[in-house]
Amino acid sequence: MLAYIIRRILQSVLVMLVVALVSFALFRFVGDPINSMVGQEASIADREALRDQLGLNDPFLSQFATFVTRAAQGDFGISYRLQQPVMELILSRLPATLELALVSGVLAFVFGVGFGVYTALRRNGWVSNTIMTVSLIGVSLPTFLIGVLLIWVFAVELQWLPSFGRGETVEIGGWTTGFLTPTGRASLILPAITLGLYQMTLIMRLVRAEMLEVLRTDYIKFARARGLSNRAVNFGHALKNTMVPVITITGLQLGSIIAFAIITETVFQWPGVGALFINSVRFVDVPVMAAYLMMIALVFVIINLIVDLLYYAVDPRLRVDRAATRH
Amino acid sequence: MTDALLSVRNLRVEFPTRRGVLTAIDDVSFDIMPGEVLGVVGESGAGKSLTGAAIIGLLEPPGRIAGGEILLKGERIDNLGAEAMRRIRGKRIGMVFQDPLTSLNPLYTVAQQLIETIRTHADISESEARKKAIALLDRVGIPAAARRIDDYPHHFSGGMRQRVVIALALCAEPELVIADEPTTALDVSVQSQIIDLIKEICAERGAAVMLITHDMGVIAETADRVAVLYAGRIAEIGPVRQVITAPEHPYTAGLMGSIPTLTQTDARLVQIPGAMPRLNAIPQGCAFNPRCEKAFDRCFKERPAPVLRDADGRKVACWLYDAIDTPAKEQANG
Ligand SMILES: Nc1ncnc2c1ncn2[C@@H]1O[C@H](COP(=O)(O)OP(=O)(O)OP(=O)(O)O)[C@@H](O)[C@H]1O
Ligand code: SF4
Numbered sequence: 171m172l173a174y175i176i177r178r179i180l181q182s183v184l185v186m187l188v189v190a191l192v193s194f195a196l197f198r199f200v201g202d203p204i205n206s207m208v209g210q211e212a213s214i215a216d217r218e219a220l221r222d223q224l225g226l227n228d229p230f231l232s233q234f235a236t237f238v239t240r241a242a243q244g245d246f247g248i249s250y251r252l253q254q255p256v257m258e259l260i261l262s263r264l265p266a267t268l269e270l271a272l273v274s275g276v277l278a279f280v281f282g283v284g285f286g287v288y289t290a291l292r293r294n295g296w297v298s299n300t301i302m303t304v305s306l307i308g309v310s311l312p313t314f315l316i317g318v319l320l321i322w323v324f325a326v327e328l329q330w331l332p333s334f335g336r337g338e339t340v341e342i343g344g345w346t347t348g349f350l351t352p353t354g355r356a357s358l359i360l361p362a363i364t365l366g367l368y369q370m371t372l373i374m375r376l377v378r379a380e381m382l383e384v385l386r387t388d389y390i391k392f393a394r395a396r397g398l399s400n401r402a403v404n405f406g407h408a409l410k411n412t413m414v415p416v417i418t419i420t421g422l423q424l425g426s427i428i429a430f431a432i433i434t435e436t437v438f439q440w441p442g443v444g445a446l447f448i449n450s451v452r453f454v455d456v457p458v459m460a461a462y463l464m465m466i467a468l469v470f471v472i473i474n475l476i477v478d479l480l481y482y483a484v485d486p487r488l489r490v491d492r493a494a495t496r497h
Numbered sequence: 498m499t500d501a502l503l504s505v506r507n508l509r510v511e512f513p514t515r516r517g518v519l520t521a522i523d524d525v526s527f528d529i530m531p532g533e534v535l536g537v538v539g540e541s542g543a544g545k546s547l548t549g550a551a552i553i554g555l556l557e558p559p560g561r562i563a564g565g566e567i568l569l570k571g572e573r574i575d576n577l578g579a580e581a582m583r584r585i586r587g588k589r590i591g592m593v594f595q596d597p598l599t600s601l602n603p604l605y606t607v608a609q610q611l612i613e614t615i616r617t618h619a620d621i622s623e624s625e626a627r628k629k630a631i632a633l634l635d636r637v638g639i640p641a642a643a644r645r646i647d648d649y650p651h652h653f654s655g656g657m658r659q660r661v662v663i664a665l666a667l668c669a670e671p672e673l674v675i676a677d678e679p680t681t682a683l684d685v686s687v688q689s690q691i692i693d694l695i696k697e698i699c700a701e702r703g704a705a706v707m708l709i710t711h712d713m714g715v716i717a718e719t720a721d722r723v724a725v726l727y728a729g730r731i732a733e734i735g736p737v738r739q740v741i742t743a744p745e746h747p748y749t750a751g752l753m754g755s756i757p758t759l760t761q762t763d764a765r766l767v768q769i770p771g772a773m774p775r776l777n778a779i780p781q782g783c784a785f786n787p788r789c790e791k792a793f794d795r796c797f798k799e800r801p802a803p804v805l806r807d808a809d810g811r812k813v814a815c816w817l818y819d820a821i822d823t824p825a826k827e828q829a830n831g
């Protein structure tokens with residue numbers, strides 16, 4: 171078990187190093203940072219001096235090593251565009267994104283699993299068929315279109331919910347939260363649905379497919395043949411077995427919510443890191459882009475790690491240590 | 498009415514499909530007496546498993562019982578509601594499936610699965626159920642049962658897992674156990690142990706057994722009576738000794754020709770030329786007529802029904818044989 175965790179953590183570090191390499195490459199290949207920092211009229215000598223000062227003339231490896239060391243300490247330099255430390259920028263906008271992602275993730279998971287189980291158990295009912303049809307629309311419509319549609323219906327026509335921004339926020343120990351104010355909560359609804367809908371339909375279809383598969387297995391038939399109640403068979407046995415493979419994909423889906431937040435944040439003018447990233451791309455603000463890339467990678471790596479450990483906890487067959495000694 | 502434990506009367510199982518209704522079981526009748534072992538044999542697709550599923554009320558839709566009745570101790574169980582039937586499953590009729598590797602839920606320990614089943618059917622405490630489970634595991638031959646009970650299924654070998662499955666099927670003390678090819682998926686070396694175990698433990702508890710198998714050798718050693726199924730119908734049914742030593746139906750005779758010799762263990766060969774017809778292509782008249790050497794005019798026109806052949810209750814569905822005159826008492830007996 172311990173060896174397994176250590177191995178997985180080492181793998182994660184390796185992944186992060188590769189991503190760091192890509193981020194670092196951004197600096198060298200996307201635009202010239204010097205151009206972004208000095209005006210058109212700066213002389214070549216001035217530029218060279220700045221280059222030396224920034225260490226841009228050092229050998230590749232030592233530059234990379236510096237980048238990684240600083241990144242590990244949360245230092246991604248200064249934003250070209252806003253002239254503020256990148257980390258500060260990201261941290262100030264992270265709560266908005268994390269709260270949005272959290273609410274979407276919970277929505278996607280709860281409704282995804284709920285609908286998935288329901289449609290698997292009531293395979294041919296009209297409610298199930300309706301859910302399945304609607305979910306097809308959910309998968310095939312692009313996120314921004316869903317966002318625009320929701321804004322049109324609930325913000326413009328019905329005027330029930332705000333169409334942009336976070337509403338009022340409260341700051342608690344450096345963390346700005348929208349959970350504690352009515353406008354903050356109302357503002358969360360539309361973007362959270364927009365962001366979570368796609369993941370929800372994916373999770374739902376996955377759960378449904380997996381559960382139908384499990385319901386056909388011999389151990390479910392045998393459980394029924396032993397006279398266990400429907401509830402025990404469906405939820406005690408079938409659901410648990412369904413969740414084993416679902417955990418992995420669901421975990422990855424939740425991770426990708428943070429990545430997908432870019433589009434939703436743009437549509438709803440949500441002041442999160444996704445919107446920050448889009449603006450950075452427009453201005454070729456490489457330090458912010460690099461930091462964002464690393465942050466998303468870190469989120470994926472951490473979620474992956476948690477998912478693997480969960481998987482291990484749920485499925486006894488993976489705990490080989492005990493099995494090997496007995497037969 | 499007889500004192501049969503289980504009575505299957507004119508059972509008919511159908512699958513409605515887009516291209517019409519398929520009749521998978523047609524007019525099947527037999528009885529199982531308390532404590533009796535009834536062997537059920539037939540080629541793959543003959544309808545053995547479907548018969549078992551129909552009895553225990555687990556036909557998978559769209560399959561359905563379209564006719565006939567099933568009686569347990571004289572009471573109909575084929576038309577019970579879902580909840581009433583659930584109470585019979587496990588409690589009065591137990592079931593052992595073919596593949597022990599897939600019959601147990603991999604995510605629960607043997608203890609969890611046994612205790613859950615025991616407590617579903619009896620109002621006893623967790624610790625009492627556990628004691629009972631350990632005793633049962635011990636009885637089915639799991640060494641160090643008290644310790645092994647907390648292992649997961651994948652910690653056991655195939656033969657051991659089938660013992661666990663048997664314990665699970667028997668843990669609510671059913672009156673009838675349906676064992677559907679309980680050894681087909683097992684190593685040859687443990688097959689006879691498992692068959693012996695089923696036979697012994699059921700005898701001990703007075704449970705009757707419906708033993709579905711391809712293996713005529715197993716039937717010969719284990720069963721009291723045997724039913725030979727062909728294309729969803731009973732070809733011949735009767736006491737094992739009579740049917741095996743003097744088969745009457747040409748299909749049974751062919752099957753006997755395929756009983757393995759002592760050195761040959763694969764009993765699945767059927768040495769009758771041709772194959773069993775598919776459900777949508779069952780010929781008119783006797784279903785066996787395309788493969789039967791003795792077929793004559795009548796076999797292609799009319800379908801033979803099982804008729805009583807002797808005082809021991811053997812029945813044969815073949816135009817070569819006429820019913821004997823018997824007292825009414827025998828007629829009623831399946
Ligand atoms: N869902 C279904 N739809 C249509 N036909 C089916 C279905 N399930 C079973 N059958 C048919 O019913 C017939 C009997 O099947 P059954 O499983 O009872 O055979 P069996 O005698 O147990 O064979 P085996 O020895 O292979 O287990 C087969 O011809 C099979 O094709
Ligand atoms: S009825 Fe005819 S075809 Fe059928 S088994 Fe008897 S002799 Fe053969």
Ligand SMILES: [Mg+2]
Nearest residue numbers: 545546547677
């Ligand atoms: Mg079968």
